[in-house]
Amino acid sequence: MASKILVTGGAGFIGSHTVVALQQAGYDALILDNLCNSSVDVVDRIARITGARADFIEGDIRDAALLKRLFAQHDISAVLHFAGLKAVGESTRLPLAYYDNNVHGSTCLLQAMREAEVRSFVFSSSATVYGDPQKLPLVESHPRSATNPYGHSKLVVEDILESVHRSEPGWRIARLRYFNPVGAHPSGLIGEAPQGVPNNLMPYVAQVASGQRPCLQVFGSDYDTPDGTGVRDYIHVMDLAQGHVAALRHCLQSEGEMLTVNLGTGTGYSVLQMIKAFEEASGRTIAYEVAARRPGDIAACWADTTLAWKALGWRAEKGIADMCRDAWRWESGRSQ
Ligand code: NAD
Numbered sequence: 001m002a003s004k005i006l007v008t009g010g011a012g013f014i015g016s017h018t019v020v021a022l023q024q025a026g027y028d029a030l031i032l033d034n035l036c037n038s039s040v041d042v043v044d045r046i047a048r049i050t051g052a053r054a055d056f057i058e059g060d061i062r063d064a065a066l067l068k069r070l071f072a073q074h075d076i077s078a079v080l081h082f083a084g085l086k087a088v089g090e091s092t093r094l095p096l097a098y099y100d101n102n103v104h105g106s107t108c109l110l111q112a113m114r115e116a117e118v119r120s121f122v123f124s125s126s127a128t129v130y131g132d133p134q135k136l137p138l139v140e141s142h143p144r145s146a147t148n149p150y151g152h153s154k155l156v157v158e159d160i161l162e163s164v165h166r167s168e169p170g171w172r173i174a175r176l177r178y179f180n181p182v183g184a185h186p187s188g189l190i191g192e193a194p195q196g197v198p199n200n201l202m203p204y205v206a207q208v209a210s211g212q213r214p215c216l217q218v219f220g221s222d223y224d225t226p227d228g229t230g231v232r233d234y235i236h237v238m239d240l241a242q243g244h245v246a247a248l249r250h251c252l253q254s255e256g257e258m259l260t261v262n263l264g265t266g267t268g269y270s271v272l273q274m275i276k277a278f279e280e281a282s283g284r285t286i287a288y289e290v291a292a293r294r295p296g297d298i299a300a301c302w303a304d305t306t307l308a309w310k311a312l313g314w315r316a317e318k319g320i321a322d323m324c325r326d327a328w329r330w331e332s333g334r335s336q
């Protein structure tokens, strides 16, 4: 029985791109996803890209009996844990759903791993755990805080992982703090598929470019940034996927370690710069209007990438032109 990497949430945006990168790096992936925010077609599309079909199980990370069976039936060497809910606004309306899925879901998974004696775990954390930055670029030692249940759920899981590692130092854990993942696989076969009105900038811009939405609202133009609009560290999802392969390799080779690392590019771009880059990539005009600031938004945020390079030998390679080109190829293919 060949050993596999269990990828929870592997049909979702970041998980699916990571499955592609895993397969291309020679790993076998087993996807567990309840499809609450994705579609099973993604598994076929991954196979079209890589030529290899990942095993897929439709199910929930909170289903203890399913997890027990899954760890008994497959030789799993590590878990990449993407499954969870991720909409900040929704989390303030439905906090219990967020804590149940993101926190309880993670403890169910860790419990099943412990029973099956699988001790390598890569966790999708977020730059949201830094709260409002006190100093840029953000280093991993920056104080953490959360202003909404989604962010708090990430903070709590980070702390749970710390306790787990302290209790049994043989655990090999990577807590990866993503900045703003965007773009799509260059094939145009997989990408981000938000349900309803997109919450995030890039998919919204893409839908304005394709004519599905009339106009982008730019949330605030009076921030203390060069052009007054919010600045973020956008990272191509395939670079992020490669970061996971690097983190997985690192975990599998370590004797037992707890690594916390930023996955970003180290460069921030404003909303207006992203609009311009998308116009250039798509050849379309993006209609926009300046609106009020979005509650809870910060002015600017970008990563210090020193540790990612030092610990993982990984750094992002793609720029915003690649991100916009691939996001546009995906969006224009979908909306035809
Ligand atoms: P996504 O919604 O596209 O993917 C999550 C996947 O998990 C979906 O396919 C969904 O169906 C599945 N899922 C949700 N709950 C589940 C459960 N209980 N059991 C099994 N499957 C379940 O989101 P994404 O953008 O790919 O994000 C992946 C992870 O990265 C999440 O944990 C998210 O919080 C984190 N993250 C995302 C971003 C971002 O901007 N996209 C930034 C930082 C961190």
Ligand code: WQD
Pocket (backbone or CB within 6 Å): 086, 088, 125, 126, 127, 128, 179, 180, 181, 199, 200, 201, 202, 204, 216, 217, 218, 219, 220, 229, 230, 231, 232, 271, 294, 297
């Ligand atoms: C980017 C910039 C907005 C939409 C969120 C989560 C964070 C993480 C990533 C998971 C900001 C502006 C946006 C729009 C706009 N997710 N904007 N008009 O807020 O940095 O991060 O996603 O962990 O936790 O909070 O990303 O893409 O929503 O916004 O002007 O319609 O675009 O104000 O400056 P954000 P975003």
